[in-house]
Amino acid sequence: MKFCCQCGAPVELRIPEGDTIPRHVCVSCQTIHYQNPRMIVGCIAEWDEQVLLCKRAIDPRRGLWTVPAGFMENGETTYQGAVRETLEEANARVEIGMLYALYNIPHINQVYILFRARLLDLDFSAGAETLEVKLFREDEIPWDQIAFATVRNTLTQYYRDRRHGEHKFHMGTIEPIKKI
Numbered sequence: 118m119k120f121c122c123q124c125g126a127p128v129e130l131r132i133p134e135g136d137t138i139p140r141h142v143c144v145s146c147q148t149i150h151y152q153n154p155r156m157i158v159g160c161i162a163e164w165d166e167q168v169l170l171c172k173r174a175i176d177p178r179r180g181l182w183t184v185p186a187g188f189m190e191n192g193e194t195t196y197q198g199a200v201r202e203t204l205e206e207a208n209a210r211v212e213i214g215m216l217y218a219l220y221n222i223p224h225i226n227q228v229y230i231l232f233r234a235r236l237l238d239l240d241f242s243a244g245a246e247t248l249e250v251k252l253f254r255e256d257e258i259p260w261d262q263i264a265f266a267t268v269r270n271t272l273t274q275y276y277r278d279r280r281h282g283e284h285k286f287h288m289g290t291i292e293p294i295k296k297i
């Protein structure tokens with residue numbers, strides 16, 4: 118951030134009085150611009166033995182597969198956001214079920230929230246940010262072409278749970294990939 122969105126004056130990075138973390142503070146109107154993690158909401162949309170994946174048409178990770186998910190909007194609930202993202206990315210209608218996975222990704226200031234969901238019909242198609250939408254059985258999942266670690270972890274847990282006959286809530290933290 119370079120300029121104040123309240124008055125247009127430059128901002129400076131400093132620790133406000135009574136705070137412990139550097140913030141962007143406007144040099145003119147003194148507004149403190151707090152920045153907080155962003156929530157990504159989505160779902161594992163199920164149809165029998167299959168789950169719905171979307172091939173991304175946008176960066177990052179264009180051309181790789183993910184579950185329908187995206188940034189939560191103001192004024193909506195997490196599950197409304199998951200339904201909306203599934204409609205936008207896959208033109209698919211779902212009924213949201215249990216909260217299935219929560220992943221913290223502190224190094225990029227994101228929190229992923231994924232639900233299980235029931236696909237209501239097979240009338241789906243690629244949305245504007247998607248190249249292709251397809252249902253996959255476990256042995257068809259393109260594991261080496263999954264866009265994000267959160268999604269790979271969640272799908273791995275999902276099939277493990279299914280073999281055990283019980284789906285449980287999973288929480289975890291994604292660490293940055295260490296370059297050796």
Ligand SMILES: [Zn+2]
Pocket residue numbers: 121122123124125126143144145146147148
């Ligand atoms: Zn200002």
